[in-house]
Amino acid sequence: MTPILEVHNLRTYLETPRGRAWAVDCVSFDLTPGKTRAIVGESGSGKSITALSIMQLLPEPAGFVDSGKILLEGKDLLDLTWNQMRDYRGRALAMIFQEPMTSLNPVFTIGNQVAESIVAHGGTWSDGKKRALELLERVGIGQPDMVLRQYPHQLSGGMRQRVMIAIALANRPKILIADEPTTALDVTVQAQILSLMREIQEEMGMAILLITHDLGVVAEMADDVSVMYAGQIVEDAEVHKLFRDPQHPYTIDLLESLPARQHRGKDLAVIEGTVPSATNWPKGCRYANRCQYSTPECTVALPPMVTAANGSLARCIRLEAVHQARATR
Amino acid sequence: MIWQNIQANLPPIIVVALFIWVLNRSRREVLWAEAYRRLRKNKLAIGAIAVIVLYLGLVFLDSVSWQATKSAEPRSAMDALFQKPFENSYSAPLASVTSGEAVEHKLGAKHILGTDSVGEDVLYRVLKGMRTSFMIGGLSCAIAVPVALFLGLIAGYFGKFVDDAVTFLFTVFGSVPDILLIIATVMMLGRGLFSICFALGISSWIGLCRLVRGETLKHRDREYVRAAKALGVSDARILTKHILPNLLPSVIIAVTLLFSSLALYETILSYIGVGMGPEAGSWGNMIDSSRDELTRDPIMWWNLVFATTALLVLVLSLNILADALRDAIDPRLRTE
Amino acid sequence: MTEAPILQISHLHKVFGRRAGLLRKSDEKVAVGDVTFDVRNGQTVALVGESGSGKSTVGLMALGLLAPTSGEVHFEGESVVKLNGAQRLALRRKIQVVFQDPYGSLNGRMTVREALTEGMIIHKLGANAAERETRAEALLADVGMEAEVLNRYPHEFSGGQRQRVAIARALSVEPKFIVLDEPTSALDVSVQSQVLNLLRRLQRDRGLSYLFITHNLAVVEYMADFVCVMSQGEIVERGTIEDIFDTPKEAYTQRLLSSIPSTDPDAHRLHV
Numbered sequence A: 001m002t003p004i005l006e007v008h009n010l011r012t013y014l015e016t017p018r019g020r021a022w023a024v025d026c027v028s029f030d031l032t033p034g035k036t037r038a039i040v041g042e043s044g045s046g047k048s049i050t051a052l053s054i055m056q057l058l059p060e061p062a063g064f065v066d067s068g069k070i071l072l073e074g075k076d077l078l079d080l081t082w083n084q085m086r087d088y089r090g091r092a093l094a095m096i097f098q099e100p101m102t103s104l105n106p107v108f109t110i111g112n113q114v115a116e117s118i119v120a121h122g123g124t125w126s127d128g129k130k131r132a133l134e135l136l137e138r139v140g141i142g143q144p145d146m147v148l149r150q151y152p153h154q155l156s157g158g159m160r161q162r163v164m165i166a167i168a169l170a171n172r173p174k175i176l177i178a179d180e181p182t183t184a185l186d187v188t189v190q191a192q193i194l195s196l197m198r199e200i201q202e203e204m205g206m207a208i209l210l211i212t213h214d215l216g217v218v219a220e221m222a223d224d225v226s227v228m229y230a231g232q233i234v235e236d237a238e239v240h241k242l243f244r245d246p247q248h249p250y251t252i253d254l255l256e257s258l259p260a261r262q263h264r265g266k267d268l269a270v271i272e273g274t275v276p277s278a279t280n281w282p283k284g285c286r287y288a289n290r291c292q293y294s295t296p297e298c299t300v301a302l303p304p305m306v307t308a309a310n311g312s313l314a315r316c317i318r319l320e321a322v323h324q325a326r327a328t329r
Numbered sequence B: 001m002i003w004q005n006i007q008a009n010l011p012p013i014i015v016v017a018l019f020i021w022v023l024n025r026s027r028r029e030v031l032w033a034e035a036y037r038r039l040r041k042n043k044l045a046i047g048a049i050a051v052i053v054l055y056l057g058l059v060f061l062d063s064v065s066w067q068a069t070k071s072a073e074p075r076s077a078m079d080a081l082f083q084k085p086f087e088n089s090y091s092a093p094l095a096s097v098t099s100g101e102a103v104e105h106k107l108g109a110k111h112i113l114g115t116d117s118v119g120e121d122v123l124y125r126v127l128k129g130m131r132t133s134f135m136i137g138g139l140s141c142a143i144a145v146p147v148a149l150f151l152g153l154i155a156g157y158f159g160k161f162v163d164d165a166v167t168f169l170f171t172v173f174g175s176v177p178d179i180l181l182i183i184a185t186v187m188m189l190g191r192g193l194f195s196i197c198f199a200l201g202i203s204s205w206i207g208l209c210r211l212v213r214g215e216t217l218k219h220r221d222r223e224y225v226r227a228a229k230a231l232g233v234s235d236a237r238i239l240t241k242h243i244l245p246n247l248l249p250s251v252i253i254a255v256t257l258l259f260s261s262l263a264l265y266e267t268i269l270s271y272i273g274v275g276m277g278p279e280a281g282s283w284g285n286m287i288d289s290s291r292d293e294l295t296r297d298p299i300m301w302w303n304l305v306f307a308t309t310a311l312l313v314l315v316l317s318l319n320i321l322a323d324a325l326r327d328a329i330d331p332r333l334r335t336e
Numbered sequence C: 001m002t003e004a005p006i007l008q009i010s011h012l013h014k015v016f017g018r019r020a021g022l023l024r025k026s027d028e029k030v031a032v033g034d035v036t037f038d039v040r041n042g043q044t045v046a047l048v049g050e051s052g053s054g055k056s057t058v059g060l061m062a063l064g065l066l067a068p069t070s071g072e073v074h075f076e077g078e079s080v081v082k083l084n085g086a087q088r089l090a091l092r093r094k095i096q097v098v099f100q101d102p103y104g105s106l107n108g109r110m111t112v113r114e115a116l117t118e119g120m121i122i123h124k125l126g127a128n129a130a131e132r133e134t135r136a137e138a139l140l141a142d143v144g145m146e147a148e149v150l151n152r153y154p155h156e157f158s159g160g161q162r163q164r165v166a167i168a169r170a171l172s173v174e175p176k177f178i179v180l181d182e183p184t185s186a187l188d189v190s191v192q193s194q195v196l197n198l199l200r201r202l203q204r205d206r207g208l209s210y211l212f213i214t215h216n217l218a219v220v221e222y223m224a225d226f227v228c229v230m231s232q233g234e235i236v237e238r239g240t241i242e243d244i245f246d247t248p249k250e251a252y253t254q255r256l257l258s259s260i261p262s263t264d265p266d267a268h269r270l271h272v
Helices: A047-055 A082-091 A110-119 A125-138 A144-148 A157-169 A187-204 A215-221 A239-244 A249-256 A319-328 B002-008 B010-028 B030-040 B043-063 B077-082 B122-158 B160-175 B178-189 B193-220 B223-231 B235-271 B283-293 B302-328 B331-335 C055-063 C085-094 C112-122 C129-142 C147-151 C159-171 C189-206 C217-223 C241-246 C251-259
Strands: A005-016 A019-031 A036-040 A063-072 A093-096 A175-179 A207-212 A224-229 A232-238 C007-016 C029-039 C044-048 C070-075 C095-098 C177-181 C209-214 C226-231 C234-239
Touching (some): A005 A047, A019 A047, A019 A207, A019 A224, A019 A232, A036 A047, A036 A215, A047 A063, A047 A093, A047 A207, A082 A093, A093 A157, A110 A125, A110 A144, A125 A144, A125 A157, A175 A187, A187 A215, A187 C251, A207 A215, A215 A239, A224 A239, A232 A239, A232 A249, A249 A319, A249 C189, B010 B030, B030 B043, B030 B302, B043 B077, B043 B122, B043 B302, B122 B160, B122 B193, B122 B235, B122 B283, B160 B193, B178 B193, B178 B235, B223 C112, B223 C159, B235 B283, B235 B302, B283 B302, C007 C055, C029 C044, C029 C209, C029 C234, C044 C055, C044 C217, C055 C095, C055 C177, C055 C209, C085 C095, C095 C159, C112 C129, C112 C147, C129 C147, C129 C159, C159 C189, C189 C209, C209 C217, C226 C241, C226 C251, C234 C241, C234 C251
Parallel strands (some): A036 A207, A036 A224, C044 C209, C044 C226, C095 C177
Antiparallel strands (some): A005 A019, A005 A063, A224 A232, C007 C029, C226 C234
16 A cells, blocks of 8 residues: 655754754654554654654744655645645644643633634534534544533543544544553553544544554554654564564663563663763764664664564664574573 | 941941852852853843842942941941032033022032932932832831741641631731721831831732742642651751742742832832831932922923933833843743 | 561541531542551562552551541551651651652752752761761662762753652661652653662662552562552452462453553454
8 A cells, every 4th residue: 555644854853952952863654544653762762753743843943844755645744834734734634642631722612622623624613513523422422412511621531532532533634643642541541542543543544653652552553663762763663573573672672671570580671871862963873872782883874774684674783693692692 | 436337337238248148159059050151141131130230239338328426427428429519499400500490590510410409419319219219129028028938838838727827818918908008007107117118018928928828839749848758857847948949939030029019119109108208318209299390390300200210220120130030040940 | 477567557548628518518539448458578569550549649648648537557566647756757767758750759959969868867867977978879879870969950860860869868768668659650661670670679688668559560560579459449459460460350450451552462452
């Protein structure tokens, strides 16, 4: 299937008091209709800035897309004017955020806010109200006519996230960007929201870009995974391959540092050292200073994305050596 | 005699020494040093600080005085520098003769800002008014701030009936119009610096107290306070060593604004006749006296204009400083 | 086991809000209802539950920072609930706490030195400033930090470093028991593993007992000796790791376990 969204060599920087921080540096990936791609990374890896770059909702006035292409069905979103982009947002691209309380306006009713997303793209208010009811029903809210008249603070976190999804779906977007959609929720509620997202994807055939730090959510939801570290994608793999046969040393270390029953009584694997500063990325591999497999060669030049034996892409020049070292251990 | 003169000048010298000591100490504190660095980058703030320092310098000149002999009136350094012989009557700025009289008199000296009805130099009166404004602002703050801090902290921290009592107190005080409260207090205690400061003090602690109470409520349930309790830190120490330092940035900004509004208040009080006595040099008195000066022909505008300008520049500088402080004391540091 | 438990919690209740009054309806809410469990010396007991389950409230009551509406907390056989000033201070030395939020749990206006020595001064550990300084340096070394950070303020540290300082502060009074209230929930996975290793090592070296409050079941599986599952203020199920994770009996526990996303992409258990 042809991809609906292609991101090529995206570079985004933030102006900070300490200088220019290259939060996203040469990131490329694509989204396919009906499929979910997860971008997984730890805090500061640039995963959220990647999402905001696509939506062009970077923090003002500090964030700028420097270069790259974001092609939606072949049209570069970076060439659009502000007004054209606004039309794309909501209609073609929709986004939900981590904190459903702050993404809803506390002084308007739920019905008002769901209807508004329809009115904003050329519907009438009476249309909007009718559609709002359908949408709330669709996202699994019981008694939708009552919820329409309620205010955000009267709903639980899970209900608010359902409302956010309803708003995102209002104009049948082709792409849904979900930035840590379940991080603020309890696990039982998280499970409900995740299965709702999957259900809606099957029905509407949209592409989902899921931004998360939770490897469990990735395994549960994703078809393809991009692992981000220090502003770059370090591994790009099909989800089974990522968990069964990780290639990049960072992915390997990250998976091994997860606590689990089989590690009881033993120390967990740790990643020593710290992430380099975004205002001053090192020349070579950005994981080299923490990597147990690194050699001086790693710090010479930025490694390219290499196709590994299992077909995954990884930004590492020592894939073979890493593979052998792990096999003999 | 010399010893007595030194003794008489101790209070202003101690105040200045304390002020410099506090500023100097805070510069060594990392968090404040960072705030100073950010403040220095703000050109407007530097200008405002320069103005305030100039005012403070003049106030200090007017606060140190000496008596030549035991029976002589004490004269301040400002008197020695700026006092000029009285003329017969009004004279316009830089004029060489008096105006508003049937017979024009030649002036004995140059008066850059003119002279007033009794022939006193307006520049000198403007300068004398500074000390009054600063004394009123400073002393009223010295009464209001400790009360507000103490009541706000205990109300926010202990909650329950302590909070109920304090809230009741400032709701009652807050529902009496300020101006009536002040007039009543001044009438009761008699006019004079201390009674005015007392009146302003008891009417102006409410806003600050509300702020401190609210902030304390926010900090009370923060985990660092809980952790301190778990360590066995006493309530008094939690309030003074943990919560208060975290409130200081917002308190400093609020007090700067309070100070400027109190300096402004003095003028209003003098204007309605409950301010400092007519013999005290005060901008309020100057503005008050301009009431009939403005109806004369030619208009005697300089008293009003220069007193108002001096006041405006002070209040504006203080407000700019408060604004700059808000930016300099990084809000991120406060929330973290 | 014949040894008496270090912490005994029996029939603990906590009701928030106020009873109905003259002009007021009752806004009482039961946060904790009839919670009973023990922690044995050197053990880690996990209190697991979702938000609003009352697990943190139990933690605060175990610390003696919150008075229960009814019920008892015994630490080393002595009641924590009814204490006079001196006894309370003595208790503060034995039970410490580490909170979730590494940004909120350290005072932003205090240096690391002040944070680490405050408890020593209160409990008269270390004869003078120099001795306290040596102790503070040893504590930092113990949590894997350099002595030079003593003069720094919390905002200069990363989340993981702050959590290390918070742990060092808890250890500064040489407690026997630490309440860990979601100590790794705000941290990245790679930092979480460092902190968990540290907590385990400290437990081994110092013979500490932990009450581990968390919603993260993977961490529980790794760390805990005994698990209490809480829901709506009550313990719905308790048992060893094997009991709870392999043969959960209560419907709530089963639902909780089936909700955890597995890191095995073939598992796909999430169909609620």
